[in-house]
Every structure is written in C-alpha cells, then in structure tokens.
Amino acid sequence: MSDADVQSKRTQRRLLRARRALLPGPQRRRASRALACRAGRLRWFHRARRIACYLAQDGEIDCGPLIALIRRRRRICYLPVLVTWPRGALRFAAFPVHCVLRPNRLGVPEPRVPRSRLLVPARLDLIFSPLVGFDADGRRLGMGGGFYDRALGVAARRSRYVRPVAVGLAYEIQRLERIVDDPWDVPLAAVVTEQSVYDPSRPAVPA
Template sequence: MDNRNQLRKITREKRLALSNNEQTMAAVQLSERLTTHPKVVSAQHIAIYLANDGELNTLAFIEWCWANNKQVYLPVIHPFSQGHLLFLNYTPETEMCKNRFGISEPKLNVNLIQHIENIDIIFTPLVAFDETGARLGMGGGFYDRTLQSWFEQYKTDKQSRPYPIGLAHNCQLVSSIPTEYWDIPIPELITPTQNYQF
C-alpha cells in the first residue's frame, strides 16, 4: 500500500506540474482523438468526469457529445451505498453542487439516474497506469466497484457494457503498478498522443 501511495504522490505531482498551455494542448488533442474513436462515434450514452486535480480537461469533448446528440452522464457519489457511484444525465442546464471531495457533480435527482448497463462507454479517471492495463485511482475504489460486474461479464462477453476507457496525460504512464485483488484492469486507455489497448 505504501508503494501505491508513493506512486500516487509522484504521479499527481507530475500532472499538477503541467503548464496551462500544456493542459490546453492536451485537452485539444484528447478531444480530437476521442471524437474519431469508432466506439465513441457509435455510442449514444457516454459517462465521463469533470477534470479535477490536474486531470485531462474533458469539457471540449463533452460539448462535442452534446452537439452530436449523445447523452452524457457524470458520476455522483452514492448517498447511501458507501464507496459506490451513480451516473446522472448531464446537460448545460444541469444543477451542480460540490461533493465531499470538493468535486462538482450533478445535484442528486432520481429522474436523471442512468443504470450502468445502459451506458455504452465509461471514461474513467486515474492517477497512474502501466502498459499491462493496470490502473491506479485515487484510492477510494469507486471505479473498481462500478466496473466489478462489467468485468465478470467481460471475461466471457467482450461486447458487455459499459466499455471502460481510461483517460490520462502521457506523464501518468509508469513502468509498473503494484496491483491488489480488487483492482479492475481496463481494456483501453487514451492519452493525448496515444491509444493503448490491453
């Protein structure tokens, strides 16, 4: 666990050290990459997150989704089921609030919740990744829990939904991530300059 926390610290510092210009360029390159991705082009329901803590800015891509009549969903911390996420429809009119981590999320409204199995693609944030598809998150396990049932199905059915794609800056690639039994590997990861498939 100490190794994982040290890796988180080092990689977050690298990400936070990126200049505004580097962040802007990375966001443009990411959007170009995502909007031509075959799975994205054919998807109707896309879950993504709003950038925080130096993460890749996803707003340009979200706006493209809206312009192309794709439904966008953002994660909301589940109010009763600890460590779990809900996904709520997100539009330019969505009322937002800050969660306990200080991250903007849609104000909870049961009418806006989309069941995870109805989502085509789920873009996951992460702190670090390696070339085997191992992903290191912030440590709360939210996305590992979210993707647990998908992963069980994916072992026998590669078409199971939602298809997870990690998003990261190039500097978040590390040589190796010490994994734990609960970690869910991702089949694909996209940086501003590269697509990794695992």
Template sequence: MAQEPTQIQLRNTLRQTFRERRRRLTNEEQAHFAQALVKQCEDSGVFASAKRVAIYKTNDGELDTQPLINHMWENGISVYLPVLHPFSDGHLLFIEYTQDSAMMVNGFGIQEPRLNCQHVCPLAALDVLFTPLVAFDGAGNRLGMGGGFYDRTLASLHDCIDRASPKVVGLAHDIQKTLSLPTEAWDIPLKWIMTPTKLYHF
C-alpha cells in the first residue's frame, strides 16, 4: 500500500506547484500586476505615514517590486532590503537601499546591498516589512521557499504580534492563494497579505 506523503514532501510539492504557476506568468502580466500592486498600496493606505519600509528584490517569478520601490523613493520613504546576516546564520539584516547603493549577488543568486553597518535598520524601527512568499491560505499561513529566514527573523515579533511597528505584509500574486496549507510549529502566520487586487487582513 502506498504511504501517505510526509509533511515535508507535501510542502515541497506545493512549493514546486506554486513556483511554477507564478513563473508561467508573461512579462506583460507581470508588468500589469506590478503596477496594480502600487495602486493597491496607495488605495489601502498600507504604508500611510510610513518612513522606513523593508521590501525585497524580485526573484523566481515573484511580484515585481521595483515599481513599488520607485514609488516609495518618489514619496520620500526610506527603503531597506534584506541581507544575509554575517554572524547569525539563517537570519536577516535590513540595509538601506538607494539608487546609488552598491549591490552584490548573494549565495541564492539574489541581489542585495553590500553590508554596511551604518545603513542597518533594526527590525523594530521599521514601519512596514513586506515579505515574499510562495503560497498563502485563508488563515494567513505563509509558505516560504523553505529556508526559514523570515520566520527566524520575525520570531522576536511573534510574542508581541499586535505591536504597531513594523506592520508585516506578505506580497503575492492572486494565483498563489490556496484553501489551506500544511503548517509547522515554527511557521509564523501573517496578519496582512497583499495581492494586486486585494489586501487580506487575518
């Protein structure tokens, strides 16, 4: 008799399914959704009065964040990108990102600013933190790439999840939503997830 897939196997299968789904989007669709995301942010007021916002560079078919980054720059918002923590394995730091930032490619093939301690923003000093995800469900559960970087980084906020700052918002295509996701004890559900068409509040 065939064995039931393990939790790990099921999560990996879901990752493959949803990563492939978003990679199939055309360049035209990606461009349209990226602009729709900017409008969604404006209409929802998700970063109204925000001064410091962390976001990420797009990879692997994710929503294109560059138009949103440009919008924040144009409105005087300081933008921060995640970098791999040099001393705390599996954790992230957030470095200010400007049009003049020196960039490098990390071990995952993702662009990040060169580490400069003078440009680090403590997690608690951020007003909004946009996080990537592979899939999400109707309860705010987030399936990431499997590295656990954001879960570990956000663990310090989990006990005080109702704090005003930072507001943690997952970003995803609408096609990345599913009815239910298998979860693990270390998974941290999100209170906010934004797609090009909707802001979910859980």
C-alpha cells in the first residue's frame, strides 16, 4: 500500500501503529536520545517554564531522556492526567523525580495528586504530545480518543506563540505525505523526530 492509498484515519492508524511496533529496541533507545537533543534546542523550549511530556504507550517514542533534560534545565515537567469531569478532558500534574504514579482507567500511569494540584492546559507553556501519525504541515493523528484535541481546543484560535504551544514527538516512520484530518483536529506548531524538526513556519531542517 502506498501512502497515497491511505485515506481514512482508521487505515492510517492501523498502518502506522503496525510500522511503529516493528522498531527494534536499540533503535528506539537511540531515537529517544536524539529526540531529546533536538527538542531541547527548540525556541519554545528555551522560553518555557512548565513543560508537559507523557509516558510512552503502544510503542510511542520514549520521553525519558527528554524528561531528564527538562529537569536538568530547571524547568518543571508535567504529565497528563485524565479527569472524569469535564468528560474526556486532560489536566496536568507535576512530575518530580520521586513522584508516585498509579494507572488511570486506560491503564496509563499518572501522578497521584489531589484535584486542586492539577493544571488546565492553558497554564502550561509547552505540551509535547504523543501521536500515531503526522505530516510536515503539522497535522496530527492520535490514538482516537480526541484527548489532545480537546486539551488544545483553544489553541486552534491562538497564534503559535501563545501558550500552550503544542509540539508532537514521533519516530520518522510515523510521517505520511498527508494525514486525514477533521474540523476538530488541532494542528501542531511543530513535530520533532529523531532525524528532523518539522516546523511548518520554517524551511525543513536537514537531518
């Protein structure tokens, strides 16, 4: 199947998840280190104080080295937390070194903190989001829950310099020529892979 034949979110998700699942361990570890270096050089990173990452699921690129970098640079690292109200919303909890985690209803570990300590997305400066697929124009395909679209909803009406800036993290093999999108899909300001930074507002960075 060529990229041009992949025409629905469902088929794009299936193709890209299968591709991602095949990556060998050593390549994954090298990629996540390279990703951290590139992400740490982003102009948004330099200006940010509160930065959200995620704990990798389903073969997503690992943020471990990036989380370590965020802490070394004295930024505050956050993780997404699912809340029951508003339905399908994401909030963010600080993720210090000795943070206690517990699995949420989808089985994803998240910090165990009282509701009063959770931040709404607008309080963050930079949100690194996981994804299943992306294209060079910043279109994002996720796992299908719409969580990041809802979290970044306001972002659709703001400029790329108003917080929170959303940047996708991915393996190079997750890129397609064009990702199928819907009216509610919120574009990313940029996507960082182990090889490149895709920033629709700037010319491509060579590998």
